[in-house]
Amino acid sequence: MSGDIVVIAEHRDGAILDPTYELLGRARSLAAASGGEAIAVLLGSGVAGLAGSLGAAARVIVVDGPGLASFSPTAYQAALVPLVREREPALVLIANSGSGMDVAAGLSAALDLPLAAYAIDLTIDAGGPLATCQLYAGKIQAKVRFAGGRGIVTAVAGSFPAEAGMGPGSPVIETVAPAATDDRIRFVDLLRPEAGDVDITRESVLVSVGRGIGEQENIELVEALAAALGGAVSSSRPIADLGWLPRTRQGGKSGLKVKPRVYLALGISGAPEHLEGMRGAELIIAVNSDARAPIFSVAHYGVVADLLDVVPALTARVGG
Amino acid sequence: MDYVVLLKQVPDLAEELEIDADGTGLDREWLSFVASEWDEYALEEALLLRDQGHGGTVTCLALGVETGDVDELLATCLARGADRVIKVGSFEAPPDSHTAAAAFADALAHVHYDLILTGVQAIDDLDGQVGPLLATRLDLPHVSVVTHIALAHHHTTVTVHQEYAGGIVAEFEATLPAVLGVQTSRETPRYAPVSRIRQLMKTATIEAMAGGGGAGSGLVIEAMAIPETGSTAEMISGNPQAIAERIAAILSERGIGTAVAR
Numbered sequence: 001m002s003g004d005i006v007v008i009a010e011h012r013d014g015a016i017l018d019p020t021y022e023l024l025g026r027a028r029s030l031a032a033a034s035g036g037e038a039i040a041v042l043l044g045s046g047v048a049g050l051a052g053s054l055g056a057a058a059r060v061i062v063v064d065g066p067g068l069a070s071f072s073p074t075a076y077q078a079a080l081v082p083l084v085r086e087r088e089p090a091l092v093l094i095a096n097s098g099s100g101m102d103v104a105a106g107l108s109a110a111l112d113l114p115l116a117a118y119a120i121d122l123t124i125d126a127g128g129p130l131a132t133c134q135l136y137a138g139k140i141q142a143k144v145r146f147a148g149g150r151g152i153v154t155a156v157a158g159s160f161p162a163e164a165g166m167g168p169g170s171p172v173i174e175t176v177a178p179a180a181t182d183d184r185i186r187f188v189d190l191l192r193p194e195a196g197d198v199d200i201t202r203e204s205v206l207v208s209v210g211r212g213i214g215e216q217e218n219i220e221l222v223e224a225l226a227a228a229l230g231g232a233v234s235s236s237r238p239i240a241d242l243g244w245l246p247r248t249r250q251g252g253k254s255g256l257k258v259k260p261r262v263y264l265a266l267g268i269s270g271a272p273e274h275l276e277g278m279r280g281a282e283l284i285i286a287v288n289s290d291a292r293a294p295i296f297s298v299a300h301y302g303v304v305a306d307l308l309d310v311v312p313a314l315t316a317r318v319g320g
Numbered sequence: 321m322d323y324v325v326l327l328k329q330v331p332d333l334a335e336e337l338e339i340d341a342d343g344t345g346l347d348r349e350w351l352s353f354v355a356s357e358w359d360e361y362a363l364e365e366a367l368l369l370r371d372q373g374h375g376g377t378v379t380c381l382a383l384g385v386e387t388g389d390v391d392e393l394l395a396t397c398l399a400r401g402a403d404r405v406i407k408v409g410s411f412e413a414p415p416d417s418h419t420a421a422a423a424f425a426d427a428l429a430h431v432h433y434d435l436i437l438t439g440v441q442a443i444d445d446l447d448g449q450v451g452p453l454l455a456t457r458l459d460l461p462h463v464s465v466v467t468h469i470a471l472a473h474h475h476t477t478v479t480v481h482q483e484y485a486g487g488i489v490a491e492f493e494a495t496l497p498a499v500l501g502v503q504t505s506r507e508t509p510r511y512a513p514v515s516r517i518r519q520l521m522k523t524a525t526i527e528a529m530a531g532g533g534g535a536g537s538g539l540v541i542e543a544m545a546i547p548e549t550g551s552t553a554e555m556i557s558g559n560p561q562a563i564a565e566r567i568a569a570i571l572s573e574r575g576i577g578t579a580v581a582r
């Protein structure tokens with residue numbers, strides 16, 4: 001086993017995605033502790049040019065092949081399994097993204113390497129790597145180690161600063177062909193969201209509603225509050241899934257990333273996937289009937305109450 | 321087309337969670353359990369696919385875990401329209417995902433399937449998601465975070481959407497058999513009356529199969545803790561009017577709202 005820390009790079013539209021930089025920044029400090037290199041692995045077709053954007057790595061392994069032109073779970077897994085087996089890194093870091101979830105668990109099973117999922121922190125001390133993982137929608141944190149001292153970690157986006165992984169540098173660049181291919185899953189198309197009636201990424205006040213709203217009729221209450229505050233209504237994922245608000249109003253991991261001046265979180269538990277999209281808001285005020293709701297860990301102001309009592313009172317107060 | 325759905329129960333987050341005496345697990349004594357939300361979406365999608373002209377059977381598998389009520393979980397599947405339900409292995413406590421995947425793989429050696437669906441994740445899968453772990457064991461292709469499942473009329477491929485940040489979606493075509501980690505269903509999971517579930521728990525056949533050679537997660541849990549919530553937030557209390565007054569004041573300090581003292 002080496003002390004190397006491997007980061008699987010994610011890219012789209014010719015750019016490296018932020019979660020990769022977050023991981024790369026952390027990989028640098030981990031590699032210093034483990035006595036290895038921070039290695040970025042970049043899979044694609046004709047992507048050698050992107051390696052230059054991974055200057056924070058000591059080494060970039062470009063796995064280039066026509067079958068890797070777009071992400072495919074099977075093609076990535078087939079290419080990565082022999083590579084990780086051969087290099088024996090101490091850690092493989094993967095973003096807990098749509099594609100990352102596929103890659104990480106697939107590698108874990110194929111290589112018999114343990115996987116620590118939903119990590120929000122990762123360090124190396126005398127006992128080896130130590131990951132802090134979020135469980136139960138953020139209500140519990142577990143500190144875990146790997147029995148054999150090495151493993152795979154998927155990290156929640158936003159857990160580490162991206163800047164630390166963005167530095168310039170002149171990594172060693174190795175280009176290899178994928179050792180194996182698997183086309184049982186074929187990329188067809190990339191679909192982009194249609195613009196909504198409101199662009200929640202541009203609003204300075206967001207009144208955001210979650211499943212705690214209870215019933216569709218109650219959406220009116222938050223619409224009224226948003227109007228009184230001169231803001232817009234946004235939501236957690238289940239509200240969009242239920243069709244109570246358009247998908248374009250959804251904040252979070254599979255929705256939009258918002259940074260308003262004020263974010264009112266009403267009846268939103270604060271699952272990691274939601275926090276990922278809104279924790280950067282300047283001011284977060286959360287109303288939730290559960291005092292232990294994880295949303296209170298990112299809120300600046302918290303109210304433990306029934307939102308159906310607070311919202312009308314607030315609307316009357318600011319708009320009356 | 322034969323569909324297999326893998327389901328489990330997880331602790332109900334509406335109830336308070338406590339850490340056990342060891343400090344490395346949940347105190348299970350007072351926990352109440354509910355079906356894992358994403359597994360319910362997986363079942364709904366399987367039922368919809370079967371009923372929308374593709375035919376075939378829906379078989380539901382759950383591990384025989386002593387905590388919670390796996391019989392109720394499987395009876396609910398039948399009440400919703402599953403054709404067959406199977407309890408796999410026997411576990412004192414909910415096992416890790418690697419062990420669960422191994423157990424399901426054992427059982428699936430005896431069940432015919434074209435498409436395996438399960439929840440994209442569960443709130444307790446510390447060592448990863450069962451879908452890709454199982455798929456890799458069975459040497460099947462897998463896609464996670466899936467919506468919009470559509471079967472080709474010749475039933476040899478399926479197209480799905482995989483969701484990324486910012487509402488971007490990739491469309492994939494997968495060769496069957498395959499494993500899908502379902503993110504959401506087209507329709508809200510159908511309702512099954514409690515009386516029907518109770519009746520099925522008495523009368524229905526819940527098959528049993530062996531499974532689970534103790535794969536283990538390879539993780540060592542050093543400590544579990546309930547994170548401090550609200551330690552950084554300033555908490556506002558009082559009646560709704562007093563709360564509204566305080567929030568209005570905080571907002572008006574930032575020039576937001578038409579809040580003016582009246």
Ligand SMILES: Cc1cc2nc3c(=O)[nH]c(=O)nc-3n(C[C@H](O)[C@H](O)[C@H](O)COP(=O)(O)OP(=O)(O)OC[C@H]3O[C@@H](n4cnc5c(N)ncnc54)[C@H](O)[C@@H]3O)c2cc1C
Binds near residue numbers: 287
């Ligand atoms: C791959 C993936 C991507 C995801 N992407 C996203 C995403 O982009 N955005 C997103 O939001 N989620 C996303 N999720 C889902 C996420 O895991 C959670 O399920 C979701 O955020 C929960 O939404 P919620 O807080 O509205 O509902 P819940 O978790 O059910 O919380 C409801 C809250 O309301 C409170 N409540 C109930 N009644 C009241 C009342 N009367 N007054 C006040 N409070 C009340 C409860 O205490 C609870 O805390 C994703 C999940 C996956 C697996």
